[in-house]
Amino acid sequence: MKLDAYRTWDDERARRLIEAVAHLPGALLPVLHSLQDEFGYIDDAAIPLITDALNVSRAEVVGVIHFYHDFRTAPPGRHTLRVCRAESCQSMGSQALAAHIEERLGTPMESTTADGEFTLENVYCLGNCALSPAVMLDGRLYGRVTPERVDALLAPALTATGGAA
Amino acid sequence: MTTRIYVPRDAAALSVGADDVATRIAAEAAARGDDIAIVRNGSRGMCWLEPLVEVETAEGRVAYGPVSVDDVARLFDAGILEGGADTLYLGPTEAIPYFARQQRLTFARCGVVDPLSIEDYRAHGGYEGLQRALSMAREEIVAEVTDSGLRGRGGAGFPTGIKWQTVLDAPAEPKYIVCNADEGDSGTFADRMLMEGDPFTLIEGMTMAGVAVGATVGYIYLRSEYPHAHRTLREAITTAREHGYLGPSVAGSAHPFDIEVRLGAGAYICGEETALLESLEGRRGLIRPRPPLPAVSGLFGQPTVVNNVLSLATVPVILERGAEAYREFGMGRSRGTQPVQLAGNVKRGGLIELAFGVTLRELIENYGGGTASGRPVRAVQVGGPLGAYFPDSLLDTPLDYEAIAAADGLLGHGGVVVFDDTVDLASQARFAMAFCAFESCGKCTPCRIGATRGVEVIDRIVAGEERTANLELLDDLNDLMTKASLCALGGLTPIPVRSALQHFPEDFSRPAPVATTG
Ligand SMILES: Cc1cc2nc3c(=O)[nH]c(=O)nc-3n(C[C@H](O)[C@H](O)[C@H](O)COP(=O)(O)O)c2cc1C
Ligand code: SF4
Ligand code: FES
Numbered sequence: 040m041k042l043d044a045y046r047t048w049d050d051e052r053a054r055r056l057i058e059a060v061a062h063l064p065g066a067l068l069p070v071l072h073s074l075q076d077e078f079g080y081i082d083d084a085a086i087p088l089i090t091d092a093l094n095v096s097r098a099e100v101v102g103v104i105h106f107y108h109d110f111r112t113a114p115p116g117r118h119t120l121r122v123c124r125a126e127s128c129q130s131m132g133s134q135a136l137a138a139h140i141e142e143r144l145g146t147p148m149e150s151t152t153a154d155g156e157f158t159l160e161n162v163y164c165l166g167n168c169a170l171s172p173a174v175m176l177d178g179r180l181y182g183r184v185t186p187e188r189v190d191a192l193l194a195p196a197l198t199a200t201g202g203a204a
Numbered sequence: 205m206t207t208r209i210y211v212p213r214d215a216a217a218l219s220v221g222a223d224d225v226a227t228r229i230a231a232e233a234a235a236r237g238d239d240i241a242i243v244r245n246g247s248r249g250m251c252w253l254e255p256l257v258e259v260e261t262a263e264g265r266v267a268y269g270p271v272s273v274d275d276v277a278r279l280f281d282a283g284i285l286e287g288g289a290d291t292l293y294l295g296p297t298e299a300i301p302y303f304a305r306q307q308r309l310t311f312a313r314c315g316v317v318d319p320l321s322i323e324d325y326r327a328h329g330g331y332e333g334l335q336r337a338l339s340m341a342r343e344e345i346v347a348e349v350t351d352s353g354l355r356g357r358g359g360a361g362f363p364t365g366i367k368w369q370t371v372l373d374a375p376a377e378p379k380y381i382v383c384n385a386d387e388g389d390s391g392t393f394a395d396r397m398l399m400e401g402d403p404f405t406l407i408e409g410m411t412m413a414g415v416a417v418g419a420t421v422g423y424i425y426l427r428s429e430y431p432h433a434h435r436t437l438r439e440a441i442t443t444a445r446e447h448g449y450l451g452p453s454v455a456g457s458a459h460p461f462d463i464e465v466r467l468g469a470g471a472y473i474c475g476e477e478t479a480l481l482e483s484l485e486g487r488r489g490l491i492r493p494r495p496p497l498p499a500v501s502g503l504f505g506q507p508t509v510v511n512n513v514l515s516l517a518t519v520p521v522i523l524e525r526g527a528e529a530y531r532e533f534g535m536g537r538s539r540g541t542q543p544v545q546l547a548g549n550v551k552r553g554g555l556i557e558l559a560f561g562v563t564l565r566e567l568i569e570n571y572g573g574g575t576a577s578g579r580p581v582r583a584v585q586v587g588g589p590l591g592a593y594f595p596d597s598l599l600d601t602p603l604d605y606e607a608i609a610a611a612d613g614l615l616g617h618g619g620v621v622v623f624d625d626t627v628d629l630a631s632q633a634r635f636a637m638a639f640c641a642f643e644s645c646g647k648c649t650p651c652r653i654g655a656t657r658g659v660e661v662i663d664r665i666v667a668g669e670e671r672t673a674n675l676e677l678l679d680d681l682n683d684l685m686t687k688a689s690l691c692a693l694g695g696l697t698p699i700p701v702r703s704a705l706q707h708f709p710e711d712f713s714r715p716a717p718v719a720t721t722g
Binding site: 063064065066067068069071072093095099102103106107108109110125126127128129130131162163164165166167168169170171173175178179180181182183 | 215216218219220251252254387388389390391392393395396428429430431432464466467468469470471472483484485486487488489504545546547548549550553554555576585589619621622623624627632635639643
């Protein structure tokens with residue numbers, strides 16, 4: 040994942056992405072991943088395209104999108120910061136770290152900043168528990184994260200937009 | 205002469221700057237006209253020393269760590285290419301006590317080889333087990349796995365060979381091999397480390413499973429939180445295919461076998477094998493009732509081996525060295541080695557592969573070096589979010605399936621998370637309930653409704669509202685969830701809750717800060 044990685048929703052592109060994986064056995068998750076990788080979320084307009092291509096019902100597709108924590112139904116911010124909230128990171132101060140991030144960006148976890156720059160997500164273990172606390176920024180993993188380190192990570196985006204203090 | 209320098213590509217090493225260190229080393233060597241080759245290896249598992257840089261010298265590989273970008277120029281001045289002295293110098297890598305005292309079987313190659321070089325893999329014994337398997341009858345391969353005593357490393361500890369035998373005996377075709385790489389338990393990262401550091405071992409293990417039971421297709425169900433492992437696996441699978449180890453004729457034999465990686469989507473419950481199969485089929489991850497067992501009717505209704513990454517990745521060494529050699533390690537009914545993941549508030553966290561039987565105290569004191577904060581250890585959670593919190597008085601419990609169970613806990617996937625004396629066990633118990641409510645698949649009431657009630661009841665206890673009555677209510681709720689849940693998410697959530705109540709009752713009798721799942 041990189042800066043500005045997501046494209047704006049485009050029916051034709053979506054149709055091609057769906058077709059590329061529709062032949063796989065049990066293709067629904069690969070289809071949804073492929074759409075979300077491209078657009079950052081699953082647009083409502085995707086649903087009829089998916090039901091046609093995979094021969095499944097609308098209820099099934101909607102049910103799957105809502106069941107899995109990963110899939111979003113609205114576009115995320117330009118950057119996604121995932122903060123590990125599971126036990127090992129708790130033991131190393133992830134509560135305080137999350138509170139620091141919320142304050143720094145002026146928005147609570149599981150939300151997007153008003154300027155659309157950052158989406159904050161809770162995640163339950165990033166597999167970096169020996170170097171807790173851990174966060175993932177735009178798909179890149181960081182360990183032993185202190186408030187100072189997180190500030191340094193956020194700084195480039197914050198200065199680029201003159202965003203939250 | 206070219207000097208080889210190893211800088212890990214493991215996600216934990218990357219998380220503390222390994223890429224930048226590798227780039228700086230290359231630039232420094234170029235500026236000085238030194239002839240080096242950088243190998244991006246897996247991790248040795250000494251996470252607190254990452255980025256751990258190794259140099260191949262006349263005396264073998266020597267280590268420096270943890271190396272930051274700012275150390276690089278100084279290390280070159282100190283003669284790092286000849287193993288020169290520096291404050292970060294750690295001596296020969298394999299003589300570092302943390303590493304030297306381990307018994308590396310499953311992880312024997314991890315951190316040693318270039319994970320994406322099949323030549324390197326073969327030079328270190330890779331595919332010898334498969335060659336041997338290809339010369340054996342199916343029943344003989346399965347018998348070898350059964351005789352080794354290998355039990356599933358995903359949590360339940362079910363004998364791997366017996367599962368394989370059921371699939372072998374099932375008449376229906378096709379059959380599938382599914383690798384459970386969902387690794388959802390907090391405090392665990394061994395699957396990730398292996399997939400990033402020695403992916404061919406997993407590929408070889410799955411291939412052997414396919415050959416043994418007569419399956420031709422394998423899926424790796426990988427959690428989406430592991431993008432680095434995803435890239436490594438896909439590259440390794442392509443390479444194995446190019447070299448004829450996957451495809452229509454495995455290693456020139458009559459067996460076809462191929463593997464596809466599928467990503468999960470952030471649902472803890474999809475680590476449970478039947479929910480995982482539902483997910484692979486493109487549905488919500490709802491638990492399937494059993495019977496039927498997945499071994500009889502699994503993926504797309506066909507006979508399916510579902511095994512954890514480490515179970516499958518241990519089969520090559522068993523076939524290479526023989527069942528007897530593997531059995532010699534361990535205690536009681538826990539044979540072989542357990543890759544322990546030491547994490548949380550600990551000075552020296554990492555992966556420690558040891559014969560079953562090491563005690564928690566030995567791990568935390570001798571390997572971990574105590575807490576990272578320097579404060580006393582107060583609680584240790586073993587086995588992930590469904591595992592018990594142990595107090596100091598239980599730290600002499602050996603790590604072995606039966607011994608941990610006797611202490612009302614579970615070994616799970618081998619995660620050990622250390623907490624210092626600032627931990628509040630009422631918060632941890634509340635978190636266990638909240639996590640269960642958040643991750644519940646919703647299929648049965650004791651879990652779906654019970655866990656939410658559990659959070660509310662703990663809140664009332666902590667707030668001092670009718671404490672005695674609410675403690676009784678919590679006990680009833682724990683009973684109900686234990687007895688009436690359809691699967692182990694609801695069924696085992698009472699374990700961390702009850703252990704907190706039993707060993708740390710004082711934390712439930714004063715107001716406390718509250719954990720959230722958001
Ligand atoms: C809630 C829940 C989560 C689980 N998560 C995992 C997991 O992430 N990885 C895993 O290998 N097994 C997990 N399991 C265990 C699997 O259901 C199953 O026992 C295992 O994949 C079998 O492989 P093994 O015999 O090689 O351990 C989980 C079980 C439950 C109930
Ligand atoms: S215990 Fe929870 S996760 Fe398991 S089947 Fe019931 S509702 Fe689903
Ligand atoms: S618990 Fe946070 S990375 Fe595992």
